[in-house]
Amino acid sequence: MSHRYLILGLLAEQPMTGYDIRKHVQDMLRAVTNASYGTLYPTLHKLLADGAVQMQEIEQEGRPAKKVYRITEVGHSELGGWLKEPPAADNIKREFLLKLYFAKNLPQAELQRLLTERRDATQARLDHLCAERDALQDSRQRWIVDYSVSLCRAEMDWLTQLEQQIDFA
Amino acid sequence: MSHRYLILGLLAEQPMTGYDIRKHVQDMLRAVTNASYGTLYPTLHKLLADGAVQMQEIEQEGRPAKKVYRITEVGHSELGGWLKEPPAADNIKREFLLKLYFAKNLPQAELQRLLTERRDATQARLDHLCAERDALQDSRQRWIVDYSVSLCRAEMDWLTQLEQQIDFA
DNA sequence: ATGGGCATGTAAATCGTTACATGATTCT
DNA sequence: AGAATCATGTAACGATTTACATGCCCAT
Numbered sequence: 485m486s487h488r489y490l491i492l493g494l495l496a497e498q499p500m501t502g503y504d505i506r507k508h509v510q511d512m513l514r515a516v517t518n519a520s521y522g523t524l525y526p527t528l529h530k531l532l533a534d535g536a537v538q539m540q541e542i543e544q545e546g547r548p549a550k551k552v553y554r555i556t557e558v559g560h561s562e563l564g565g566w567l568k569e570p571p572a573a574d575n576i577k578r579e580f581l582l583k584l585y586f587a588k589n590l591p592q593a594e595l596q597r598l599l600t601e602r603r604d605a606t607q608a609r610l611d612h613l614c615a616e617r618d619a620l621q622d623s624r625q626r627w628i629v630d631y632s633v634s635l636c637r638a639e640m641d642w643l644t645q646l647e648q649q650i651d652f653a
Numbered sequence: 654m655s656h657r658y659l660i661l662g663l664l665a666e667q668p669m670t671g672y673d674i675r676k677h678v679q680d681m682l683r684a685v686t687n688a689s690y691g692t693l694y695p696t697l698h699k700l701l702a703d704g705a706v707q708m709q710e711i712e713q714e715g716r717p718a719k720k721v722y723r724i725t726e727v728g729h730s731e732l733g734g735w736l737k738e739p740p741a742a743d744n745i746k747r748e749f750l751l752k753l754y755f756a757k758n759l760p761q762a763e764l765q766r767l768l769t770e771r772r773d774a775t776q777a778r779l780d781h782l783c784a785e786r787d788a789l790q791d792s793r794q795r796w797i798v799d800y801s802v803s804l805c806r807a808e809m810d811w812l813t814q815l816e817q818q819i820d821f822a
Numbered sequence: 823a824t825g826g827g828c829a830t831g832t833a834a835a836t837c838g839t840t841a842c843a844t845g846a847t848t849c850t
Numbered sequence: 851a852g853a854a855t856c857a858t859g860t861a862a863c864g865a866t867t868t869a870c871a872t873g874c875c876c877a878t
Contacts, residue, residue, distance in 0.1 A: 670858090690859075691860085691861095716856070717856090
């Protein structure tokens with residue numbers, strides 16, 4: 485997935501800095517991507533060079549100026565074109581699952597640790613999502629969070645079953 | 654995720670060709686990665702150069718020889734080391750979700766099409782997984798398939814709810 | 823004073839996809 | 851005849867991560 489459209493779409497809602505975009509990615513769009521600054525800033529620069537976004541430097545007291553980006557007409561039409569195309573298939577890498585798959589080469593204690601840590605991480609994520617969800621007014625944002633919540637819950641249930649199977653084995 | 658360990662792990666179970674590995678990825682390990690030949694073959698060559706795997710050319714009648722790879726002691730110990738480390742976080746790209754997030758810039762018809770196509774794809778995947786599951790003897794393989802089934806079901810439920818919300822809006 | 827949040831970025835290295843190229847066999 | 855399966859690979863390109871570099875403010 486090109487992060488180009490991620491940025492364009494976010495800027496279509498409101499002007500933002502690169503830092504803001506990164507936060508949105510971490511907060512709302514975790515289930516979409518995990519883009520870091522190393523991806524985001526260069527893409528922003530490219531978008532600027534292509535005329536799809538504009539940049540305005542805002543002076544701040546006591547800290548360096550920040551660069552606020554906003555989408556242009558060019559950017560809008562590019563976004564529109566992309567939205568109409570069918571989405572690319574999901575691309576997912578789950579190292580955790582791979583280790584589980586190879587678990588027979590592992591002592592039981594290690595296997596249990598793997599599952600426990602996964603459970604803890606998933607639970608933490610679920611808690612965070614649920615807390616976040618209540619604060620949202622925007623329905624689309626709720627859709628995305630609900631998606632993540634559903635998947636987390638499904639994974640928790642699966643983990644529970646798995647742990648039982650392993651305990652009785 | 655380095656596909657290095659994926660290959661090592663598969664070869665730890667039985668010797669295979671690059672082609673076989675690719676099939677395993679498509680069949681059992683869809684939820685883990687989607688690596689293609691362009692990743693797999695070069696990684697295999699690297700592993701061979703590093704002495705982590707061995708290669709044996711098997712002549713075949715009526716078709717070109719195939720190259721069967723098997724893991725070495727070096728490879729085993731590298732795999733063992735990797736297995737003990739905590740897994741990297743999931744790395745996820747879901748363009749579909751991103752388009753949904755930006756759906757307010759889209760006419761309702763497009764939105765519905767997006768959801769319908771997703772539903773169809775997910776259902777097809779679910780059917781395939783369920784059929785596959787019944788044929789499995791290996792419990793670890795069932796774990797992975799069960800994981801995928803759980804997530805697919807959760808997504809189907811979420812889609813149903815979403816579609817209802819949109820119809821009444 | 824230490825760590826976290828705000829805020830920007832770059833460079834190197836690696837990772838991965840896509841599209842191409844080849845060729846025989848078997849199934850429909 | 852045409853498609854699928856078996857079987858190998860490469861090259862070009864694009865995407866992404868990681869680690870680094872900088873610097874101020876605020877709270878503990």
